[in-house]
Amino acid sequence: MSLCLLVSPLQAQSLHITLLNGDCDGDNEVTLSDFGIVVSAMGSVPGDPNWDPRADLDGDGEVTLFDVGIVVRNFGQVGAEPFDPTLPRLPAPNEGYHVCGVIRLQEWYGGAVSIRLEAFREDAPEQIVYYADFSVEGEDFFSLYLPDAGLWRITAQIQPPNSGQFLAMSVPHYRQYSPGDSIRVLAVQPAGAELFSNLSGPIPIVIHVVDYDEVSITNADRDVRLTNKVRETMNHLDVHWRIRHGGGMIDDRPAFSRYLRYADYHPPALDPGEFSRTVQLECTVYDRSPIASRRDEPVSLTITLTILDVPTIHSIVGRGVSGGTTYPSLFASGLRREETVYYNWVVDAPATLPWYLRYVEWLQMPWRGRFRGEPPWRLFDTFPISPDEEHRRVVVEVRATFAFPYPDPWLGFQNTKTRSRAITFRLFTHDEMCDFSRGISSIAHWDPPNWFDARPGHWGAVIPRFNEMDPNLDGGYVVYYAPRPPSRPGTDITDTTVGILDWSGYWAPYGLQHSEQYRGRVYLFGSSLKARIESGGAVRRYGLWADGIDAVANTVAHELAERDLFLASWGGFDSAHIGSYLFHPFRRPYDEDMDGVCDSWEHLHRSLGFGKDDPYAVERWWLYGKDATGREVCTVLDHEMYAQLFGEWNGYLVGSLDEQDWSEGGRQDY
Template sequence: MPCLLLTPLQAQDLSITLLNGDCDGDNEVTLYDFGILSSAFGSVPGDPNWDPRADLDGDLQVTLYDFAILQGNFGAIGAQPFDPALPRQPALQSGGYELQGVVQLEGWQGESKLVRIEALQEDDPQQVVYYLDNVLTGSSFTLRLPQSGAWWVKVTGVSGFLVAQRAAKRRYLRTPQMWAFFVTPGEGEAYADRRYAPLAPIGVHVRVVDYDLVTFASADNSELLVNRERAQSQDFSCTWRVVSGGGVIVPIGPINSTSAVYFPPLLEANEQEREVTIECIITDNSPDPARRDADCVITQRFRIVNRPTVHIGVQAVDSQGESISGTPMPSGQLMPACLRFSASSRKGGWQLDRVEWRIPWGTVSAVSADGSTATAVLSFPIPRDEEHRRFSYEAAATFSITLPPPVGRLEHRDEKVSERLLGFDMTDRFSYNELLDTSRGRSIAGEFYVPNWFHNRAGHWGNVIPRFNEEYIHNGVRYPVVHWVDREWFEDPWGNELAALMDWEGLLAPRGLQYSEMYRGRIYLCRAVIRHSLENNPYGLRTEWIDYVARIVAHEFAHRDQLIASWGGFGDAQIGSYPNWRLLSPDYDRDGDGLSNEYEERVQAVYPTNPNDRCAVLKWWTGDPGATHAYYTDPEMCAHLWGEWDCYQVGSLDNRDWSVTGRQDY
């Protein structure tokens, strides 16, 4: 069943299987190997004709199982090892471009063996071979190379097994300068100097966004895919400096923190204000040198003033005033959400008397209870159909101080303008779902309300992700293709965890309607599609958050489109009916990969499929003629490569992501 697999499988860039049957160690499986096995047939250790070279499966006896292994690989020739005259260096101990994987021995039941892994970048003018010794078969390894590029990886050193090779041609290229800006302090914002808040530094935070170009080539270089991937935040470090105006800036937390605190100076008695300029130098420390951008230098100017100042914020609260989100959001259909506007102050001996707020929903006022803070809660809930956007709000604060006669009472007014996101809730809180809708949440698993992000309402992911709201027609009625199942993940018959699947047979239709034509070809998503961090994906795009969901949708639609192109549709006339499916039937689909024999022959000029080999695309892409995999069959490889790389541009939805903690929430 077409699907998108979760980790741990996708954590392996290189899954390399060494073919068995080379009894004489000449890197071929020939009649000479057959002769060795025949001579030792039926023997066990201690017998006169025992020959350990003939024990291909490692069970300490030479049986028909060993003959089956040899027969299956008869005529196979291993990859040529790298030229022994080429210079060699150990793989990097740390840093660099990482390739993770595992080496398996075909048909081997004995103890794990040690192998040697070598890698050569085909366009390296120095032609240096990097090696990793004593890698244990069946265990994960990490090969650290100087940079990403067009690498060939070969595995040698195991008697009885052919030399294996695998192309790993994912290359990263730095794009024009990374984008960075100050979130706080605001440009030109005024802050009272140290005498007004001796123990309260000023928070400083920058936001860094960097996309790198990534290319991915087939082993024979006949196909080149191009897209982008987002750099990870931990790859950046910030160096802070006060350029002018005095004071001290100190980073918060680890060296790569994008936050700091600024301790302002004490102004002179007759000095009303002073402009301060701070500088942040962002350094790209990507382990892969090919991804590293030049340092990005940004500056921010703000003012230190000799008067009290107000500083404002806003968050979402429930009807009792309890916080529900640090980011403002509208009400749910069952639970109201209000906004609490808060004002803190740097005031010294002054009192904060009141604050008047000018917000998109009107004007509200608050009186300070303690002379230093003032909080105003919007008295009515934010409507659940309120537009998701970044909104501006303003505050005018009145301070007062009473001095000895003849001065008496003095007042000072300070105004601030700020901006925040009005986003949609991304948690599983049922009460704050803006629309309780089950029309796209019905399946054999039950009837579920779709989550906020799934909605096709304006401003939600379901409204902006390409093809998310595509429909199909059955008996003159239109139905959506993409549906929701409220479970953590799906599980296939082999126990693999699936984030999504394209249900060609109608297996997930509501009970009593399974396998019916109108439910075939639907795409189902589950909770596992919400990823907060990048995951390693050997053939598809490496994405997170909204990009991950968009990538999954593109992947599953690629499955759907290909099956329609292969069979003509999902009706009985095209694919048969349960349990007599044409799809997967040897008469129509010899290799059992879900694509028809006729289609695989017809499209070989575009997709190098083979009706007799369910892993033909994998073999071609990796350059490994022995490559096989239960998951990476021809339709899965097509969906990963052309479905993801060609059908969705990573980062293209950043400006339309209104989710809480999303790309516009800063």
């Protein structure tokens, strides 16, 4: 049985291994000898004189024409040579570079079979083979850890070796990482050398951390290398705090954001007669990625505070309020269209007797509003904020005056502080702007959520090619929204599909299906994209891990690369180029292998792996190189494989939109 990497575009990380059947005599190839063994045992069951268990290839307890068919279909297949038996072998580690997927036994209906996966890294100085054994019955999930990413080759074979029925085959798994840019650490709060009282309790410390590593993927012949970036997840970035000078205590707090880390600093009690003390805090961020090759060097940040023996402003907090509910972010979009948003600002300026807070002055406030409550006016509510409020960073400046009642009631101390906050938008809700024009499909008419909007500051305004136009399309735009993937029997669309190219106009509004003015639209699906935006999902075999704005930009790049390929190969979506919807374009002589790319274009682009006689030519070329003839691989059709490789990797650079991500919880929300 042969190993073949079959990768679903939506499957996590990596390997879908199909082991081919038919090697009765255990010589690692399917030949006339195997055919003879099956023919000699034809019609037999256990106990018959001519029964030969090697001939029961499907494991159903009898030798039938089905077993003959297995040999015929795989006739001529030859397994790969195993790794050098003299190389040291070690069990696969329990952590590190994670490879997972599915092992499927082709046309096998018998009991569990022991399969060994062996992995050898060609670019490692240590020449070691790592292995793991799995019991597979029909089809089973597997999870494998390797010491690091790199130029791995992975084989699968039955145990014990050469015991018959299964061929061995080796395939590459070439994904490499390097640290890329250094870890970026920014002090959010306090933002400078601020003054704090030692009488006010713990001082909140907030830092913003982001790290992008370089990732590359290489084809089997190593003559094509695609490079992009991937963001390190916060759970792999450890923050260690220490007090360099000034005393006190500091406690790390659990992270509540993809980019922010929190700590509480407990200032020291000052010595008698000591009015102030300078404190230096140091945070060091360590990259604990399980993939050793992508670990950055530690980065340190020093935060300087001055601790006083008088009261000060402890914090300035701004929140968004809508529909009676308070939210931690400032956002310019209501939860529902009929609701408004205003901002509530609170100054925390505790004073310990005999000190008291005399009054608060709001020196800089970007909006008009009113004080809430009685003096000293610690609370300020803005008037309702327009949903068209510009997404940007704003600065609020406040001065608090503290008084000492004796011997002179006017004796006091003033403290001024500023806070910078981002005006964001809520990702998955809707605001007062109703625009159904890009949410029309066979599913219904929908107002896309805020992330889709092409308004200033929203993702739709900054993602490359998001607002591309095509005068042949009704509505003009190429990219449209639907709340969920549609159900269409006989296709590979599932509830996790994030986007599609509708080349035929199938998802046009009812009564207009397959009309030319609806052919060539790209649909993005809200429910499945929401999951990818929030978590990023797993690393796909040929694709990239991305979350947040990168997840949508990456999806758009993928679907538009597929659209570009369609236009380049067919010339257009109209009937003159692809026929009416009753005439499927993927038929002879236009598309011999029915892979979605016309024959003439495939012939001209053989250097990219295309071939008019093979629907999986690009994947086969990528996995096995120019000697791919006869190799088994059959999951990612050419157009989809092209979009993953040359769309996702070359069409959008992960992290390039950080400065323009004004979403709530996004890159600028700190």
